[in-house]
Amino acid sequence: ATDFDTIQVPGHIELAGYGQIQYINTLYPWEGKIYRRPPYTLNQDQLTPGLFSDAADNTVGSYLKTFDLDDAFKGQRIIIQFQGVEEALYVWLNGHFIGYAEDSFTPSEFDLTPYIQDQGNVLAVRVYKRSTAAFIEDQDMFRFSGIFRDVNILAEPASHITDLDIRPVPNANLKSGELNITTKVTGEPATLALTVKDHDGRVLTSQTQTGSGSVTFDTMLFDQLHLWSPQTPYLYQLTIEVYDADHQLLEVIPYQFGFRTVELRDDKVIYVNNKRLVINGVNRHEWNAHTGRVISMADMRADIQTMLANNINADRTCHYPDQLPWYQLCDEAGIYLMAENNLESHGSWQKMGAIEPSYNVPGDNPHWLAAVIDRARSNYEWFKNHPSIIFWSLGNESYAGEDIAAMQAFYKEHDDSRLVHYEGVV
Template identity: 55%
Template sequence: MNATIDWLDDPEVFRVNQLEAHSDHVIYGSKSEINTASSRIQSLNGIWKFKYSKNAQSRPVDFYKKDFDSSDFDEIAVPGHIELAGYDKIHYINTMYPWEGHEFRRPPFTTASIAQTKGLFSQAEYNPVGSYLTTFRLDEKMKQEKVSIHFAGVEQAMYIWLNGHFIGYAEDSFTPAEFDLTPYLEEENQMAVEVHKRSTAAFIEDQDFFRFFGIFRDVTLIAKGKNHLADIWLRPKLDETLQHGQLEMDIQIENILPDSEVHLRIFDPTERKIYEEKLVLTASLSHRVDLGKVELWGHFQPRLYRIELETRKDEEVTEYTHYPFGFRKIEIKDKIMYLNGKRLIINGVNRHEWHPEKGRAITLEDMERDVRIIKNAHINGVRTSHYPNQIAWYYLCDQAGIHVMAETNLESHGSWQKMGAFEPSYNVPGNIPQWRENVLDRAKTNFETLKNHTSILFWSLGNESYAEENIRLMNDYYKEKDPDRLVHYEGNFPNPRFEETISDMKSCMPPQKMFVSILKKKHKNLLFYANICMIWAIH
């Protein structure tokens, strides 16, 4: 397949050759590697060659070819924002799209688009491009395995090539994009990545924040060997007394060797082994374990159990992973929210990933600092406004007992609210079929990546994107896949037709007294979400 620049203009093209989203577990060659480094992972972070171009027409089109002369390229740090490396310009905007007042654009397939989408971004006079180049050799232990490349976050549209071969295309700036590199690997490898600041994804990534672009999260190579643990879905269950627990699990295995086994071990919060079993390895494995009386996970006592999975052939370990999990139950009864049978009152914040010098390219130390601030402020909940955060953040929240609202990467504020008025004539995703799979894929990737985190009590459909059929389908997707969690959406208030079919709760940016009075008349039980007074009202 050959890449085409026209994909930037088409909301129906948002992923090409991407591997399916899967759980965020880390794989190791053996258990001993958890204290050092995984032999299955190789980082490509560091200094890359780089060329900035004002638009697609002026970019070095053939830079991905192995014989291309890149001697005039600069250098740039990966991960990081292109703007903070001295290129382009830092741009902040809230509701409107960043091109308003400069260029006329409407989302494709809306009545206001005038059916003109060709060249919308691909031929724009201003739509900067970053051309990245790096070379690498595979670590010795990875050379005989299938190898994929994992981009944790690239803003906003990305084409990649390996050794001159087109590998794939991705949008969705804040969820992982993974591609198989195996057929094109050589002894010495050249990776080329072309990042465009804007594509049709810009219509649904209109968050209230600084607009950056570039490879701003980690880039890693992953070696997937024999008996590969491809996906894990852990579902801790409590009985009616909230005292006894079961662990249901579904495990997907790839590249299975005959007569292989998976060794399963479970440890309690004190790291005492409480369960062990060997199972015959199959491509799709479901299992349930009765653990008897269990300790509950909560804000003040975030008790975490741990599962180990180890695939083996003839007693030789082929792959290992482990994952923390906790027992807790979130539910709504009589319009009141309960966690583990006790009323839950959220004292929460809407948190952006942010550092005053690094922007959104934050580190683990930055996240650990935020957790300390949150705990010291007696905050018990975080909404990942308004996009999926770095994966490490959810592990930290599991450990710290922070209740998480895991938001999907969706905001189309500029498509329906103009100068404060509700005017959805070109709202996306709306009811438009050509935008449906795009936003459903964002929900799917968010869920599949993060589904095992105990701290996630709520899935959020996004922010300020109005409410129509496509968002209702996102709501239905989460409900069908994960009925044990609640679903939140902030944007159904402007369109009351969807008040009862989207979201388990209501929320809105309030200072309007009228809005508060309406809610009090319709809903006697309100749940207050701190920081800019985000109000949740339980149906």
């Protein structure tokens, strides 16, 4: 690999001097140059061959990285996590194929354990600028490619919490409430020691459960409730310690959560904590004028300060999930979130201003259903515990159809504590 250049990761390939930056609104990037149609839309039984891989405009970034395994990671399950890659990636480790992923704005994780070495690991990643995902990632914005968010190596102990579902529910009087928590434990059975503290660090409740698989804690009752709101973004501190059979501490899970209610009443007015919702909101893209969609914690904190200074109390994550810390920052700052998943297919139904959905995706197409449900599921599972989120959003400007209705049904089935938004059915 002597002929490889060096590139900053995270970073956009185009801003490193390779490939061509584009700004496009409704059209697909290849419109007028290459004839392409979304698979299974012209013929329900036919997949179009060579759709992207044979085309001259599908630039590919091949990344190589060598690394040694940290001593503390040895003997544990090793996961690699790509926080954001535009637009599709293949992963190899030490010559072994690991996996493939689409969805530019959602973390993708791969298990490296079977092929990891203590020293001299060679990670190879091939990033395609175009894939079938391009038809549902047609957002009105600059088009880039590459590994544009952090890449992390994670070590998981013999017993590991893979999921945490926090359900804080205020009672009707908004002065008391209950907390239900369910976890998923992979690996060996473990003892989970849970503690909840108030904002000032006082212990309010604690309990211990043992098991593997789905482990549910007993319902916890709270009186003298502090509600989360933009005026008082009150967060409780949850901590779960995971112990093995010999009472060795394996991992610690900290999480902040808040109590609040969201309801749409018969008068068609939205109420949060029994008060009429007033939104002074923005649609926010992740953006830095020098680095594109590669943004830092400092960029995020600066955006929060700009919003607070201008009495902005709400943000729609247009039109994709943002970096993971953004949702925590909005919890802390008291900013309402409309959490949008990564979906826009504008070019498939609007042609030079005219409404023409002959090959619209996802539409009613059964071949596209799993792909968009997966995006809804990812958005929900990553962010379901954030009090700042009062709306889920199905995506943006993707016309209508049964597949989008199924995304709505997914959110309603999993979460009765929030409202669901979609724009737009034309």
